[in-house]
Amino acid sequence: MNDSSNYVPPEVWKWENQSGGKFTNINRPIAGATHDKELPVGKHPLQLYSLGTPNGIKVTILLEELLALGHEGAEYDAFLINIGEGDQFSSGFVEVNPNSKIPALVDRSTEPFTRVFESGAIMVYLAEKFGELLPEEPLERAECMSWLFWQMGSAPYLGGGFGHFYAYAPEKLEYPINRFAMEVKRQLDVLDRNLSSRQYLCGDVYTIADIAVHAWYGSLVLHNIYNSAVFLDVASYKNVVRWANEIVERPAYQRGSKVNRKPSGPEDNAILERHDASDLK
Ligand SMILES: N[C@@H](CCC(=O)N[C@@H](CS)C(=O)NCC(=O)O)C(=O)O
Helix, strand or coil: CCCCCCCCCCCCCCCCCCCCCCCCCCCCCCCCCCECCCCCCCCCCEEEEECCCHHHHHHHHHHHHHHHCCCHHHCEEEEECCHHHCHHHEHHHHHHCCCCCCCEEEECCCCCCEEEECHHHHHHHHHHHHCCCCCCCHHHHHHHHHHHHHHHHHHHHHHHHHHHHHHHCCCCCHHHHHHHHHHHHHHHHHHHHHHCCCCECCECCCCHHHHHHHHHHHHHHHHCHHHCCCCCCHHHCHHHHHHHHHHHCCHHHHHHCCECCCCCCCCCCCECCECCHHHCC
């Protein structure tokens, strides 16, 4: 194992000696706003403040599914929150999400307006509001909630743990890479075993749990995130790959996954903001 450091933690941690690495400039140990700025407001009932990351696209894919099912009340404006520029620390954003992370939603069709933060809470809010993609029958609902919360608890090990140390940290450290690669592979195996006998995570029906889990683990097995496809041998999780491929065929997935991000090339019709269905070609 690398002898990477002779670091001895001080008695009391202090905010100094920034570690370098991606995102170090936006990380800080305090909450709250850094600057005064109101959030923009569009014309639709739902106002989404987000970015096209795995956590962000969960909501835009769900909204596109709801629109495809004919729910006009799911029309939305999706404004870009550039987390690299610190937009999540504006006073307006912090009012909607005191945790300063995308995605955040304001439902202006209620009196007073409803704010919702945490992608899982936003998904449950929208699924309940429109009565879709979250089963009502208690046993099926419990299964759906279980997989949804599985994602909320598991993905930080993938993104904040494995992704951080394998792709973003300023040096490759064997201990944390081993620890988090082990955990991510265990998670992939959990999904693979479940999907060996089920079309979708909860059975025969596509739910918000599929949308949430796919945003992280579907992307991991299909899109080589963190440049880790070979390292994690993602192709060996055949049931996860089969399920992930089926979901990317859905028109709502294809629309929702394009929102709030820069096009990756001339073939990519991604859009920075979405204010009308026609914005998505
Ligand atoms: N548990 C949260 C996680 C949200 C999250 O981590 N968002 C990231 C982008 S994917 C973010 O806004 N980071 C900005 C920051 O940490 O300052 C959720 O699911 O909504």
